[in-house]
Amino acid sequence: MTSSITRPGGGPAVTVRRATAGDARRLTRLVRGSRAYEGPYAGMVAGYRVGPDYIEAHRVFVATGATGGADERVLGFYSLLLAPPELDLMFVANDAQGLGIGRLLVAHMRAEAATAGLDHVRVVSHPPAEGFYRSVGALRTGTDAAHPPAVAWDRPELVFPISPSV
Numbered sequence: 509m510t511s512s513i514t515r516p517g518g519g520p521a522v523t524v525r526r527a528t529a530g531d532a533r534r535l536t537r538l539v540r541g542s543r544a545y546e547g548p549y550a551g552m553v554a555g556y557r558v559g560p561d562y563i564e565a566h567r568v569f570v571a572t573g574a575t576g577g578a579d580e581r582v583l584g585f586y587s588l589l590l591a592p593p594e595l596d597l598m599f600v601a602n603d604a605q606g607l608g609i610g611r612l613l614v615a616h617m618r619a620e621a622a623t624a625g626l627d628h629v630r631v632v633s634h635p636p637a638e639g640f641y642r643s644v645g646a647l648r649t650g651t652d653a654a655h656p657p658a659v660a661w662d663r664p665e666l667v668f669p670i671s672p673s674v
Contacts, residue, residue, distance in 0.1 A: 524616045527568035529560030534582045543602045571609050584609045586617050595631040614644045621670045629668045638664040
């Protein structure tokens with residue numbers, strides 16, 4: 509499924525498409541450069557890699573926008589795991605936050621989940637992102653305890669209810 513929206517103010521359209529192995533480096537740069545993971549959270553993404561093997565094994569979707577010419581700029585992406593159903597990754601480029609990209613990605617993820625026959629999607633959230641997830645319909649279900657040394661802090665656990673596809 510591919511989705512497209514026109515940005516407010518008549519800006520270039522944003523397209524959500526299935527990621528390809530060729531997107532791996534750009535997605536890795538987006539994760540490692542995320543301002544949401546500065547300070548105490550930096551270690552979690554310092555060596556993180558979104559490899560071609562990950563992209564091929566999972567449902568990874570990327571939001572892109574034209575930057576002029578034929579080039580497309582990666583504005584954000586997400587990864588949906590089906591078994592068990594989980595939003596594994598979701599990142600929006602630092603300078604694209606506040607433009608509706610995250611909301612577009614969540615709407616796309618929910619449609620993908622419904623098409624796959626899922627009735628919910630779990631997300632273990634980065635603590636600063638909990639408010640965003642709740643604002644787009646996720647419900648808090650608990651807390652995922654810290655798992656040092658990889659994750660040294662507790663994280664909110666949420667679930668997106670999914671309406672079945674008709």
